Amino acid sequence: MTPTNKPLTKNIEPGRAPFTFAQYQAAGGYQSVAKALTYKPRDLMKLVQDSGLGGRGGAGFNTGLKWSFIPEPDGGPRYLVVNADEMEPGTFKDRLLMENDPHLLIEGMITASIALQATMAYIFLRGEYKEAEHALQQAIKEAYDAGMLGKNIAGSTMNLDMALHTSAGRYICGEETALINALEGKRANPRFKPPFPQVSGLWGRPTLVNNVETICNIPGIVNNGADWYKGLGFNGQSGTRLSGVSGRVKRPGCWEVPVGITFRTLLEDYAGGMQDGYQLKAFLPGGGSTDFMLPEHLDLPMLAGDVQKAGSRLGTSLIMVLDDKTCPIGCIHNLIKFFAHESCGWCTPCRDGLPWVEHMLLKMEQGKGELKDIDIMKEACGYMGPGNTFCALAPGAAEPLQSGLKYFHDEFIEHVNHGCKYHNH
Amino acid sequence: MSNLIASTAPKARQLTPEEIHDIEHEKTHYPYAQAVGLEALKIVQKYQGWVSDESLLAVAQYLELPPDELEGVATFFNMIFRRPVGKNVILLCDSVACWMLGCDGLKDHITKRLGIEYGQTTADNLFTLIPVPCLGDCDKAPVMMIGDNTYRNLTPGKIDQLIDQCKARG
Numbered sequence: 001m002t003p004t005n006k007p008l009t010k011n012i013e014p015g016r017a018p019f020t021f022a023q024y025q026a027a028g029g030y031q032s033v034a035k036a037l038t039y040k041p042r043d044l045m046k047l048v049q050d051s052g053l054g055g056r057g058g059a060g061f062n063t064g065l066k067w068s069f070i071p072e073p074d075g076g077p078r079y080l081v082v083n084a085d086e087m088e089p090g091t092f093k094d095r096l097l098m099e100n101d102p103h104l105l106i107e108g109m110i111t112a113s114i115a116l117q118a119t120m121a122y123i124f125l126r127g128e129y130k131e132a133e134h135a136l137q138q139a140i141k142e143a144y145d146a147g148m149l150g151k152n153i154a155g156s157t158m159n160l161d162m163a164l165h166t167s168a169g170r171y172i173c174g175e176e177t178a179l180i181n182a183l184e185g186k187r188a189n190p191r192f193k194p195p196f197p198q199v200s201g202l203w204g205r206p207t208l209v210n211n212v213e214t215i216c217n218i219p220g221i222v223n224n225g226a227d228w229y230k231g232l233g234f235n236g237q238s239g240t241r242l243s244g245v246s247g248r249v250k251r252p253g254c255w256e257v258p259v260g261i262t263f264r265t266l267l268e269d270y271a272g273g274m275q276d277g278y279q280l281k282a283f284l285p286g287g288g289s290t291d292f293m294l295p296e297h298l299d300l301p302m303l304a305g306d307v308q309k310a311g312s313r314l315g316t317s318l319i320m321v322l323d324d325k326t327c328p329i330g331c332i333h334n335l336i337k338f339f340a341h342e343s344c345g346w347c348t349p350c351r352d353g354l355p356w357v358e359h360m361l362l363k364m365e366q367g368k369g370e371l372k373d374i375d376i377m378k379e380a381c382g383y384m385g386p387g388n389t390f391c392a393l394a395p396g397a398a399e400p401l402q403s404g405l406k407y408f409h410d411e412f413i414e415h416v417n418h419g420c421k422y423h424n425h
Numbered sequence: 426m427s428n429l430i431a432s433t434a435p436k437a438r439q440l441t442p443e444e445i446h447d448i449e450h451e452k453t454h455y456p457y458a459q460a461v462g463l464e465a466l467k468i469v470q471k472y473q474g475w476v477s478d479e480s481l482l483a484v485a486q487y488l489e490l491p492p493d494e495l496e497g498v499a500t501f502f503n504m505i506f507r508r509p510v511g512k513n514v515i516l517l518c519d520s521v522a523c524w525m526l527g528c529d530g531l532k533d534h535i536t537k538r539l540g541i542e543y544g545q546t547t548a549d550n551l552f553t554l555i556p557v558p559c560l561g562d563c564d565k566a567p568v569m570m571i572g573d574n575t576y577r578n579l580t581p582g583k584i585d586q587l588i589d590q591c592k593a594r595g
Contacts, residue, residue: 128575247522
């Protein structure tokens with residue numbers, strides 16, 4: 001069978017029910033499990049590392065390298081946890097994978113568990129994702145029935161169990177140490193690192209937390225090799241990824257694209273450009289916790305390094321466009337309101353800083369803003385920045401605000417002087 | 426006095442056989458009972474509609490957890506309802522993509538139609554309206570859920586239809 005160039009979405013057709021175990025297997029599924037069982041675990045980690053696969057949850061760290069920090073087995077339990085708590089504003093990719101091809105995730109989890117010598121694998125699913133819950137429950141059951149899970153998986157000497165945990169709505173659970181606390185049945189406050197979860201995670205045991213899309217890449221890499229994966233990207237980049245566009249574009253959506261295409265290609269070729277009558281004012285490149293970028297950045301490749309040079313983060317690579325008829329300050333207010341609500345309250349800059357700036361932004365929108373608020377917000381972004389908080393929530397939340405204060409300075413002044421002139425909200 | 430306090434304080438109710446069955450099933454996935462706390466609260470909520478003090482105490486007693494710790498978990502998560510809700514819980518996404526495409530107007534429409542603000546329940550106990558963070562369907566914004574179902578590309582007309590359907594079911 002010729003290897004596909006769309007390993008993540010090859011089985012997905014709009015409007016068709018997800019493949020059953022038998023259909024998935026007939027389409028070449030679960031081959032990576034048998035193949036992985038012939039590898040030494042460390043060689044499998046090396047293969048994934050060599051492929052250049054980066055974490056798709058937003059941080060982009062090399063997946064194989066992250067795996068390699070897990071210690072050698074000591075006979076006790078080891079855990080793989082898939083982070084399926086997709087809740088970043090403007091992000092809608094993991095839902096697509098889980099609802100439409102649940103067996104791809106399960107195959108990836110089994111293969112990853114072989115590399116990690118994990119004994120138990122959990123999916124930490126967002127509670128609101130009911131369709132995904134049903135699809136995954138069914139797929140896990142089928143995988144057990146087929147002997148891919150349980151005792152002696154795929155006829156080997158390895159045992160692996162899998163369970164689906166459904167959460168109940170808190171953005172902070174996407175942070176891997178907070179997720180571990182939630183899975184243990186505690187309030188989802190983040191934990192101090194180090195120790196990292198690979199060494200001391202779930203119940204103090206070695207634990208790997210990976211995003212859904214990251215794990216869905218594993219079967220293809222194991223089946224077809226690191227070189228094949230490296231050949232999938234654009235302009236010498238490694239792999240494909242799910243990218244999408246929301247906001248006032250002609251065809252909002254999410255697609256599997258070669259890594260390294262430009263923002264313009266995604267916005268114009270995939271999403272059909274802006275809706276008639278709307279101009280692009282700015283865009284968030286990868287979720288609500290990334291800095292705004294401007295139309296002048298459209299020709300940059302969607303790569304972490306290039307986006308960083310433009311002052312932002314690639315994040316989840318689902319872009320959200322801000323058009324010229326939508327109030328940028330209202331947009332930032334909406335984002336900050338979300339982050340203020342979702343702060344777990346564990347540390348002060350986040351718990352107190354976010355409601356404070358949210359209040360100032362609301363005042364701006366109501367025409368009660370003061371010039372000094374602009375400086376106070378700039379200062380607050382510094383307090384909420386990296387190094388001052390336990391986790392990345394507040395630093396991420398500050399990103400659209402700090403870039404907004406820079407790019408939309410005149411609009412802030414205008415709001416102070418004359419209130420909000422936009423009427424579409 | 427102490428007798429008076431003891432007599433009015435909420436007491437654990439009996440969990441139903443269905444609830445116990447479901448909780449026992451969840452327990453098989455975890456090495457410790459504490460890990461089942463949230464799932465058990467969700468199970469109770471599935472059958473009772475919400476988590477009363479009596480339910481929370483019952484779950485704590487059943488899993489042998491300190492009630493205060495379980496309460497800490499219950500109040501941490503957005504989707505555990507510690508107050509009664511209506512038969513149809515409307516979760517209206519108010520995050521950025523839906524906001525850009527007019528979710529504030531939809532909220533006003535629902536408020537006008539049903540006479541409830543966020544966090545309130547209609548007098549006939551049919552509807553509760555709650556805002557929910559990004560539902561991960563931004564390409565089909567605006568989006569909301571009613572119960573377990575998600576509805577996309579919403580308009581005021583579409584919302585009216587959905588409300589009418591819920592009312593017809595009673």
